[in-house]
Amino acid sequence: MRDASARMAEQARRVPWAHAGLGLALLLLGLIAVQVWRDNRAAGETAEWALHTQTVLSHAGEFEALVSHMEVKQRGYLISADPRLLVQRDALAGRADVLLSRLRELTRGDAARVQLDAAADLLARRRVQADQEAVLATSEGLPAARALFARSNSFEPIRLALQDFRHDSEELLQQRTRSALEQADALHWTLVTSGIAALVLLLVAGGAIVLQLRRLLAAQHANRELTTSLQAQAAQLAGTNRELESFSYSVSHDLRAPLRHIHGYAQMLEEDAAEVLAEEPRRYLSQIRSSARQMGMLIDDLLSLSRLGRRQMSVEPLDMVAVVRTALADLDAPAAAIEVQALPMARGDAALLKQAWVNLLSNAIKYSAPRGAAARIVVQGHEDDDGIVYQVTDNGVGFDQRYADKLFTVFQRLHSAEEFEGTGIGLAIVHRIITRHGGTVHAEGTAGRGATFGFRLPYQFSEGED
Amino acid sequence: MEHRLPADPAADSGAPVEILLVEDSAADAEMTLRTLKRRGIANRVVWVKDGVEALEFLSGQGRFAGQPAGRPRLVLLDLKMPRMDGLQTLQHIKRDPDTRAIPVVMMTSSREEGDLIESYREGVNSYIVKPVDFGEFAEVVTQVGMYWMISNQAPA
Numbered sequence: 037m038r039d040a041s042a043r044m045a046e047q048a049r050r051v052p053w054a055h056a057g058l059g060l061a062l063l064l065l066g067l068i069a070v071q072v073w074r075d076n077r078a079a080g081e082t083a084e085w086a087l088h089t090q091t092v093l094s095h096a097g098e099f100e101a102l103v104s105h106m107e108v109k110q111r112g113y114l115i116s117a118d119p120r121l122l123v124q125r126d127a128l129a130g131r132a133d134v135l136l137s138r139l140r141e142l143t144r145g146d147a148a149r150v151q152l153d154a155a156a157d158l159l160a161r162r163r164v165q166a167d168q169e170a171v172l173a174t175s176e177g178l179p180a181a182r183a184l185f186a187r188s189n190s191f192e193p194i195r196l197a198l199q200d201f202r203h204d205s206e207e208l209l210q211q212r213t214r215s216a217l218e219q220a221d222a223l224h225w226t227l228v229t230s231g232i233a234a235l236v237l238l239l240v241a242g243g244a245i246v247l248q249l250r251r252l253l254a255a256q257h258a259n260r261e262l263t264t265s266l267q268a269q270a271a272q273l274a275g276t277n278r279e280l281e282s283f284s285y286s287v288s289h290d291l292r293a294p295l296r297h298i299h300g301y302a303q304m305l306e307e308d309a310a311e312v313l314a315e316e317p318r319r320y321l322s323q324i325r326s327s328a329r330q331m332g333m334l335i336d337d338l339l340s341l342s343r344l345g346r347r348q349m350s351v352e353p354l355d356m357v358a359v360v361r362t363a364l365a366d367l368d369a370p371a372a373a374i375e376v377q378a379l380p381m382a383r384g385d386a387a388l389l390k391q392a393w394v395n396l397l398s399n400a401i402k403y404s405a406p407r408g409a410a411a412r413i414v415v416q417g418h419e420d421d422d423g424i425v426y427q428v429t430d431n432g433v434g435f436d437q438r439y440a441d442k443l444f445t446v447f448q449r450l451h452s453a454e455e456f457e458g459t460g461i462g463l464a465i466v467h468r469i470i471t472r473h474g475g476t477v478h479a480e481g482t483a484g485r486g487a488t489f490g491f492r493l494p495y496q497f498s499e500g501e502d
Numbered sequence: 503m504e505h506r507l508p509a510d511p512a513a514d515s516g517a518p519v520e521i522l523l524v525e526d527s528a529a530d531a532e533m534t535l536r537t538l539k540r541r542g543i544a545n546r547v548v549w550v551k552d553g554v555e556a557l558e559f560l561s562g563q564g565r566f567a568g569q570p571a572g573r574p575r576l577v578l579l580d581l582k583m584p585r586m587d588g589l590q591t592l593q594h595i596k597r598d599p600d601t602r603a604i605p606v607v608m609m610t611s612s613r614e615e616g617d618l619i620e621s622y623r624e625g626v627n628s629y630i631v632k633p634v635d636f637g638e639f640a641e642v643v644t645q646v647g648m649y650w651m652i653s654n655q656a657p658a
Contacts, residue, residue: 292611292634297529300636304536325636332634339613 054248057241064234068227075223082216089209092142093202095135096152100198102132103159107191110166114182117173129163148204155197162191281342288339295335299328337461340391344468349385351497356382356389356426360415363393367401374401379417380424383497384473392469395462396428396489403451403487404432423475427490435481443479466491474500520544520651522574524556524591525609526583530632534578534609537640543647548572553586557594560601574604576650579626581610581617589620596625603657605650609643 109125112118136156143149165188173181302324310318356379364374374397397413404411410431417426433451435443444467463477470477470491481487521544525531531549538544550556550565556579558564562571577595581588588608595601607628608621621629630646633639 289611292632293527293530296611296632296634296636296639297527297533299634300533300639301529303636304533329635335634 054241054244057237058245061234061237061241064230064237068230068234071223071227071230075220078216078219082212085212086209088142089205092139092205095139095142096198096202096205099132099135099139100195102128102135103191103194103198106132106166107162110169111185114169114173114178114185117178122170125166132159143205146205146208148201148208151197151201151204155194155201158194158197162194277345281345284338284342288335288342291335292332295328295332299325299332302328334461337465341461341465341468344388344391344465344472347388349388349472349499351383351385353381353383354386354389356380356417359386359390360393360397363390363397366390366394367398373411374413374415377414377416379415379426380419382424382493384493388469388472392466392491395466399462399489400428400430400432400487402432403434404430406433407431423492423494425490425492427488429486429488431486434483434485434487435479436483437481440479440481444477463489471500474498519546519548519572519574520576521547521647522556522559522572522577523547523549524551524553524577524583524588525549525580526551527580530580533636533639534643537643538647541640541644541647543644543651544576548574552583553588553591553594556591557586560595560604571600573601575656576647577604577606578609578646579606581608581612581621589617589624592621592624592626605654605656607646607650609646 106125106128109121109128113121113125136159139152140149140156143152165184169181169184172184302321306313306318306321306325313321357376360376360379364376397415400413401411404413412431414429415427416429417424419425435451444463463479466489467477470493473493474497475491475493477489477491479487479489521538523531523534525534535547535549538547548559550559555565556577559566559572562569566572579588579591583591588610592606592608595604595606602625605627606625607630608626609630609632610617611632613631618629628646630642633642
């Protein structure tokens with residue numbers, strides 16, 4: 037029994053660890069989920085950037101194409117002086133402007149923007165010059181215009197700037213993509229290790245908890261079996277007890293009649309043969325009678341002890357002082373020698389407790405009788421943490437404290453029958469009554485000085501078994 | 503077996519039986535009869551050993567056939583007897599209108615609450631527990647006898 041409960045206690049201590057493990061696993065899983073979500077967002081962002089950069093690059097390409105066409109138209113004009121080419125050139129310029137402004141928007145805050153601005157700047161300057169070439173062509177003729185064109189061609193730089201712009205944009209994209217990939221890689225490992233860790237923790241904790249549950253169920257099962265067998269044993273015990281008590285009752289009962297006969301015939305013999313019997317034989321008869329009487333008292337006491345175990349208790353709140361007084365009324369005692377102090381109330385069976393008081397008080401009276409008029413008996417009571425304590429203190433012959441535990445057993449006496457009459461069952465009766473009330477008895481004595489006998493009743497009444 | 507007080511001629515001549523003692527133990531019967539005699543409580547006592555004989559006496563049948571139905575002034579009844587025990591005997595006596603008025607005193611070793619209650623329910627007039635001490639026993643028998651034979655008033 038102890039082994040099983042020790043194991044259960046140990047497992048109860050391990051459970052918080054298993055639960056902690058489980059919690060940790062769940063936490064890790066949560067973290068993994070968060071990471072996956074963030075990774076997803078990052079991937080989305082990277083895709084957006086790629087798309088964005090694609091758009092920028094395609095616009096830039098288109099832009100470069102337009103600018104090239106513009107240059108072609110200009111050069112064509114410088115060759116043919118066809119004013120339609122200028123018109124076409126301006127139309128292209130319009131589209132280029134739109135594209136440029138769109139590019140500007142797209143690359144706002146971009147590192148590559150610098151290149152774009154440079155290119156835009158160069159384009160603006162070229163257009164100014166192109167316009168100058170056109171003016172020169174109409175005012176001074178084509179050769180002059182061509183000479184101006186040849187002197188400072190600002191077209192190539194535009195292309196280069198645009199190329200740089202494209203290059204930078206591409207590089208930016210590559211950087212972004214690369215770092216995203218690196219993060220993904222790192223995340224990948226984190227996920228794998230966290231995942232494994234979480235899985236392991238789950239398995240271990242889950243396994244521990246499952247084992248715990250299994251053991252708990254097994255313990256419960258064992259417990260139930262134990263309870264059943266205990267109940268069976270208790271029932272058996274109760275049955276045996278009942279048999280024993282009815283047996284002791286009928287035995288005591290049947291012993292009475294022959295005892296009566298022994299006593300009766302001894303006395304009748306003594307009466308009838310008084311004249312012919314000498315003193316010794318008459319004394320023998322007297323001894324027969326006295327022993328029969330003693331045995332009768334023993335039987336009576338055994339009977340009342342056995343009856344105590346069988347009676348139904350009727351429990352009610354009691355004024356203990358009143359109970360003590362009814363007990364005193366049953367005894368021949370000069371009330372003056374007995375002081376009854378204020379006693380706390382208690383719950384119990386009035387008749388049984390009265391019997392207990394009768395026994396305690398008659399003991400006190402009996403054993404302090406040698407003191408004569410100086411005999412003092414005090415009945416007192418008080419409440420403490422564990423219950424209500426009642427006591428009878430006398431200044432009689434007392435007893436040796438060393439033998440105190442024998443006092444409450446049946447037929448145990450610490451004084452001989454010659455010194456003090458009695459069967460040694462009075463205290464056993466008190467013990468049984470108090471035990472049935474769920475209480476305890478106690479005794480203290482000093483040989484030659486006096487004794488205190490008492491009992492404690494619990495605050496909460498619960499019937500006890502002997 | 504009948505016990506009669508010797509040297510009392512009136513007792514032989516069908517003087518009324520004053521006490522019917524119903525007791526199965528010869529020793530208890532002897533002690534009771536001795537006391538009744540010594541203390542001069544009753545002139546004539548009839549002793550029967552169980553309830554069957556007691557009823558036979560009260561109805562003038564069986565062992566007592568040919569005699570008039572007995573009408574003692576007191577029945578001393580033991581509880582535990584063979585054939586018919588005290589309670590059954592008490593029932594018969596108390597349920598028969600002819601014998602209901604006869605005082606019945608239960609004298610027994612038993613102080614069982616159940617026996618007490620049953621006896622009173624059947625109408626026993628008194629219930630005595632026999633003491634072990636003979637002196638006390640004699641005292642009780644005397645008191646009971648004196649009470650029912652002398653103090654108590656009964657219809658003629």
